[in-house]
Amino acid sequence: MVAPESSRLWRRLMTLAEIGAILGGGVDRQALTEGEASGWRLVIGWGSEAGLHPATDAAGNLFLVLPGRDRAAAPVLLGSHLDTQPTGGRFDGAAGVLAALDAVTDLAASGRVPERDCVVVAWMNEEGSRFAPGMMGSEAFCGVRDLAAIRAVRDADGITVGDALDRFLAGFPDLPRRPLAAPVAAYLELHIEQGPMLEAAGCPVGIVTGIQGKKTVSVCLSGAEGHAGTLAMPERRDAVAAFARCAVALHAAIGGLDPAIKFTIGRVQVTPNAPSVIAREVRFSIDLRHPDNAVLDAAGARIAPLCAAEAAPCTVAVTPLVTAPSNAFDPVLRERIGRAAADLGFRAMPLLSAAGHDARHLAGLCPSAMIFVPCRAGISHAPAEWAEPADLAAGTAVLARLLHDLAFATALPLAGPPG
DSSP, X not given: OOOGGGSHHHHXXXXXXTTTBOGGGOBXXXXXXXXXXXXXXXXXXXXXXXXXXXXXXXXXXXXXXXXXXXXXXXXXXXXXXXXXXXXXXXXXXXXXXXXXXXXXXXXXXXXXXXXXXXXXXXXXXXXXXXXXXXXHHHHHHHTSSOHHHHHTOBOTTSOBHHHHHHHHHHTOTTSOEEOTTOOOSEEXXXXXXXXXXXXXXXXXXXXXXXXXXXXXXXXXXXXXXXXXXXXXXXXXXXXXXXXXXXXXHHHHHTTTSOTTOXXXXXXXXXXXXXXXXXXXXXXXXXXXXXXXXXXXXXXXXXXXXXXXXXXXXXXXXXXXXXXXXXXXXXXXXXXXXXXXXXXXXOOEEEEEESSOOTHHHHTTTSOEEEEEEXXXXXXXXXTTOOOOHHHHHHHHHHHXXXXXXXXXXXXXXXXXXOO
């Protein structure tokens, strides 16, 4: 038996991590950059070795297709994403894509033709680090967000998604285009937990019950520039001072609203950001999460009034960006993950995902499920992110078993998307 640390999956993970490698073992491979293009070329090459056919779509998602007996049947999709945070790790997203590739490669090598296409997918801009908010590729694919609106988003350098996407896809002129919002029979995604529960329980496989809800909001505080040495304090319209008041009030009122709430101010941009100039503008982002949609909505409704109360004498504009309610994954697929883990001799436990994933959007389109594997100390979005080879092998084995069942079933007895 091949040791997990010398397996094909592990070797490929470490090779992919060399693209965009940064100090400390991390990775900077952001969406629609040359780094991600290099990642595409590498993964496409591995897929081609297994006989998989590459394709893309208008949203810049990558597909590797193992053709099935009935090409008209809705396919099984499995995968994750290849982009990272600017100081990301080697496993977030990449493990899901390469685990999916590993499972489909083994299926292809078996010589049996599945009933339906089995498709590895790498979604565009899951992370939202270069272009915010994230999960753009899965949103466009599932019809959650209009592609024209996605293409209009700009990065910090003023480059639009549309321009970056057109340049990116120009590097892959021979890839066929697949339609957006095509029917899907089922979607599976393996991912590191990005939390400490599996490691603490000594459990190699997590059966993800759902994903907690999330709201992202942009706040702009507008004041007036002034000389730091001459303008009297009562006469100032200092946007930084207004931000400080807003941040304290928001953390106190919302961050302490409920033990399960997650409130984060993750990005702050000051203009003109000069040492001796009173700031005329501060833009900041809010990331708000909770598993109960009612609590999430109530917390989100407090943001604008709190900012308005604390901003004076500055003015404030609050712009909601994303509202993603909590969702549950397909109960039949969840049961099958547990059964597959037991058959393979792996412990498995149910848990809620505290982080967002592309599977959130797929769950509204088709029966969907996620498999988690432990990550050391729950660390993610950082160079210290780490998953053990044996845990990745266990999660991939469960994924492959479930894929096999879905690929050869003439009918899929799944609960289907909610609603």
